[in-house]
Amino acid sequence: MVNVYLMPGMAANPSIFKNIKLPEENFNQHLLEWFVPAKNMTLDEYAKEMCTKIKETNVVLIGVSFGGILVQEMAKHIKVKKVIIISSVKTKYELPKRMRLAKYTKAYKLLPTGLVTNMEVLAKYAFGETVTKRLELYEEYLSVNDKYYIDWSLEQIINWNQEKYSPDLVHIHGDNDPVFPIKHIKDCIIVPKGTHIMVINRFKWFNEHLPQIILE
Numbered sequence: 001m002v003n004v005y006l007m008p009g010m011a012a013n014p015s016i017f018k019n020i021k022l023p024e025e026n027f028n029q030h031l032l033e034w035f036v037p038a039k040n041m042t043l044d045e046y047a048k049e050m051c052t053k054i055k056e057t058n059v060v061l062i063g064v065s066f067g068g069i070l071v072q073e074m075a076k077h078i079k080v081k082k083v084i085i086i087s088s089v090k091t092k093y094e095l096p097k098r099m100r101l102a103k104y105t106k107a108y109k110l111l112p113t114g115l116v117t118n119m120e121v122l123a124k125y126a127f128g129e130t131v132t133k134r135l136e137l138y139e140e141y142l143s144v145n146d147k148y149y150i151d152w153s154l155e156q157i158i159n160w161n162q163e164k165y166s167p168d169l170v171h172i173h174g175d176n177d178p179v180f181p182i183k184h185i186k187d188c189i190i191v192p193k194g195t196h197i198m199v200i201n202r203f204k205w206f207n208e209h210l211p212q213i214i215l216e
Contacts, residue, residue: 002081002214003056007032009065010153013143016064019203022211036149043156047073054078060214063088064199066157082214086172087180087196090165094184103158141200170213174198
């Protein structure tokens with residue numbers, strides 16, 4: 001039996017995985033969720049703390065977006081069977097130029113994150129989409145609207161310094177991702193017409209392909 005731990009993206013709760021169904025005869029699914037970091041907590045410290053929630057050995061870690069960065073950091077502290085990232089990045093070089101520029105200008109410190117209680121602003125940060133008709137949908141999926149957590153998350157993404165990634169890492173990415181554009185992404189499984197929220201709206205693709213990807 002393979003234990004699979006699923007980590008949602010920034011500000012999102014585990015309900016983004018509610019339609020991901022792995023065959024129960026082969027897999028145990030476990031959901032991880034964000035907590036508000038302690039003051040001045042590093043990403044490495046956060047990853048170690050998240051690892052304490054893993055109860056088995058040799059697990060599969062799957063992370064979406066910022067959750068994909070986090071599971072890569074977690075894998076530096078525990079023995080894993082496989083790491084799979086979705087709609088995410090493997091190194092700092094895959095971040096879009098505006099994020100890489102923000103690292104040096106510190107422009108991210110000026111972002112209006114105090115507005116994150118506004119669902120439209122939060123959705124823009126987390127999903128890269130402007131919300132109109134789907135506001136109720138986003139309210140279901142986005143629940144971590146603590147200002148310190150959002151500020152901390154943006155800072156960790158922009159200042160992430162990873163230059164090399166494990167050759168065993170599996171990266172699944174949509175070719176229509178507005179947050180991490182495909183033109184910056186290398187060595188990935190491409191989901192046609194996949195956006196940054198494809199784990200929600202293309203769940204059938206994942207249900208069809210994930211079991212084989214995990215077991216390969």
